[in-house]
Amino acid sequence: MIKKLLMILLVFAFIGGILFLLYVGKNKMHAPSISLPVPISQPTSVPEASPSATPNGSIVEMENDLKLIGNDLQKIKEDTRLNPPAFLFDLGLTK
Amino acid sequence: MKKFYVFIFLFFSLALFLLYTKSTLAQSKTSTENYQELLQNYRSYQDAITPFNTKKSRYLTYGTVDTQAELLDASKNLLNVETRAITSYTSFIKSLLAEATQILQYRDTVLYIKLDDELSSLNIAGGKVGTLSSLSEAETLSADFSDQYKKISRIGYQIKSIVEIESVKKIFANLQVEKNKLENFLNEQTGSTSQILAAKEKFSTLNQDFGRISDLISQAETSQKKLENGDPIGLTQEIWKNLNEAKAVIGQIITGYQNIIFSLK
Numbered sequence: 001m002i003k004k005l006l007m008i009l010l011v012f013a014f015i016g017g018i019l020f021l022l023y024v025g026k027n028k029m030h031a032p033s034i035s036l037p038v039p040i041s042q043p044t045s046v047p048e049a050s051p052s053a054t055p056n057g058s059i060v061e062m063e064n065d066l067k068l069i070g071n072d073l074q075k076i077k078e079d080t081r082l083n084p085p086a087f088l089f090d091l092g093l094t095k
Numbered sequence: 096m097k098k099f100y101v102f103i104f105l106f107f108s109l110a111l112f113l114l115y116t117k118s119t120l121a122q123s124k125t126s127t128e129n130y131q132e133l134l135q136n137y138r139s140y141q142d143a144i145t146p147f148n149t150k151k152s153r154y155l156t157y158g159t160v161d162t163q164a165e166l167l168d169a170s171k172n173l174l175n176v177e178t179r180a181i182t183s184y185t186s187f188i189k190s191l192l193a194e195a196t197q198i199l200q201y202r203d204t205v206l207y208i209k210l211d212d213e214l215s216s217l218n219i220a221g222g223k224v225g226t227l228s229s230l231s232e233a234e235t236l237s238a239d240f241s242d243q244y245k246k247i248s249r250i251g252y253q254i255k256s257i258v259e260i261e262s263v264k265k266i267f268a269n270l271q272v273e274k275n276k277l278e279n280f281l282n283e284q285t286g287s288t289s290q291i292l293a294a295k296e297k298f299s300t301l302n303q304d305f306g307r308i309s310d311l312i313s314q315a316e317t318s319q320k321k322l323e324n325g326d327p328i329g330l331t332q333e334i335w336k337n338l339n340e341a342k343a344v345i346g347q348i349i350t351g352y353q354n355i356i357f358s359l360k
Contacts, residue, residue: 062276063356069269070349073342076262081130082188082255084248085137087177088144089241091170092151093230 126191133183140173140180147173163230170233171224177240178221185213185247188254195258206250206257213247252327256319256334260312263338263345267308270345274302277352284359294355301351304344311341 124132150169154162189210220239227233281298284291315337318330 059280059356059360062273062280063353065269065273065276066349066353066356069266069273070346072262072266072269073346073349076259076266077342082191082251082258084244084251085133085180085184087140087181087240087244088173089237089244091147091173091234091237093166093170093234 124186124190126187126194129183129187129190133180133187136176136180136183140176143169143173143176167227167230167233170230170237171227174224174227174233174236174240175221178217178224181240181244181247182214182217182221184251185210185217188247188251189214191258192254195261206253209246209250213243213250216243249322249327252331253319253322256315256322256331259338260315260319260334263315263341264312266345267312267341270348271305273352274305277355280359281355290358294358297351297355301348304348308341308344311337311344315341 147166147169150162150166154166156162189207192206192210220236220243223236227236277298281291281295284294315334318333318337322330
């Protein structure tokens with residue numbers, strides 16, 4: 001009987017431990033591991049071109065790389081999504 | 096009996112794992128998804144402004160209990176959709192920074208922590224909207240939102256600057272790789288035709304602007320560091336002015352290099 005009780009206690013202690021760890025993990029706001037992102041697809045606003053690292057590029061290779069760099073430059077010129085939208089905060093209810 | 100305990104243990108472990116995985120996945124929307132959500136919620140917010148203004152005019156004209164109750168409901172609705180739109184914007188900038196972090200060189204986590212704090216506060220503030228019982232309470236809550244949104248906007252400007260600066264730096268680094276390739280290519284050209292000589296001269300002239308681009312990026316970075324405490328709009332304009340100039344010079348160099356390559360074909 002005591003053995004059974006001990007086993008139950010052990011199981012609950014283990015589950016309690018996992019719950020505690022999850023609770024601490026979720027509430028520890030200053031831990032970057034919680035705030036850091038999970039893998040996401042690439043956005044359109046940051047450069048994607050990676051010129052090949054060969055020191056002596058052929059004309060065609062350089063031409064392609066420059067085209068990709070030009071495209072990246074154009075992309076970041078056009079992105080305005082991060083501008084904060086405007087909101088009405090002065091409701092004028094108590095005038 | 097032993098099997099039963101093992102079963103119970105496995106069941107709880109699996110349930111916990113699933114719950115944790117679900118909550119983690121729920122937070123992992125892409126910036127594109129978050130931006131679509133922001134557009135949708137901001138449209139709902141704009142749609143709620145006209146009914147609110149109508150109810151406000153009626154209340155200011157008649158001042159009856161009915162019109163006051165109607166205005167309180169319209170205010171609650173407006174604040175509700177406003178909270179959702181601000182939350183969407185906050186989630187969007189967080190996800191965009193997250194994506195940019197993976198590609199660019201930015202590694203600081205302070206902004207994530209701040210955005211998590213703001214999202215938690217917005218969640219709490221959103222819960223308060225439903226419990227509003229007077230117009231003065233609605234006005235006070237709106238003023239609180241205003242203060243909070245100032246902080247979020249500042250972070251938004253910071254992220255915009257960081258993403259733009261790091262993007263320009265990456266493009267500039269890529270351009271430098273091309274510069275080295277082209278330099279090696281031109282050095283290999285042993286002939287002295289007027290075309291090769293002209294190409295070498297043009298290449299040398301274009302390269303003089305590399306220092307200018309570095310300076311402009313450095314100036315933008317200096318302004319970006321001041322964003323934490325300074326005027327966000329003024330500093331952001333300063334950053335964009337420098338970055339736009341840097342982008343223009345980079346564009347000229349790209350066109351120049353393309354011209355050199357075309358002439359040597």
